[in-house]
Every structure is written in C-alpha cells, then in structure tokens.
Amino acid sequence: MKICVDLEKCQLHGQCVIAAPELFSFAADGKLQWVESPSGSQRRQAEEAADVCPEQAITIEA
Numbered sequence: 001m002k003i004c005v006d007l008e009k010c011q012l013h014g015q016c017v018i019a020a021p022e023l024f025s026f027a028a029d030g031k032l033q034w035v036e037s038p039s040g041s042q043r044r045q046a047e048e049a050a051d052v053c054p055e056q057a058i059t060i061e062a
C-alpha cells in the first residue's frame, strides 16, 4: 500500500492529521508529512484520512 498526497490540492487543513495521527503530521516548518508506505494493518486509518480530506488530495494505491 502506498499513500500519495497531491500537495497542489492540499490546503493544510489537518483533518488527515486528526483522523490518522500515526500516518500524518505537520513538520516543524509547517509542511505536511506522511508515511508513504504504511503497513497493511494501517489501511483503515489511511482510508479514513482520505475520506475526511476536504480537498480529496489523498489517494491510496494498492
């Protein structure tokens, strides 16, 4: 599984950070950082983050 974030769409609202704090966070410089290749057991969290993103910037590849 791979998580992709389209940073041109991302508006840094942070809903993904709230929904999946193990996978998404803000770096000290304010940029969004995320786990690009999470374990299979984290799929549900990744899907929740993608669902709540208001910009639909998160895609999950099998």
Ligand code: SF4
Pocket: 005, 009, 010, 011, 012, 013, 014, 015, 016, 017, 032, 052, 053, 054, 055, 056, 057, 058
């Ligand atoms: S929820 Fe979407 S728009 Fe907001 S920070 Fe996360 S990826 Fe970016």
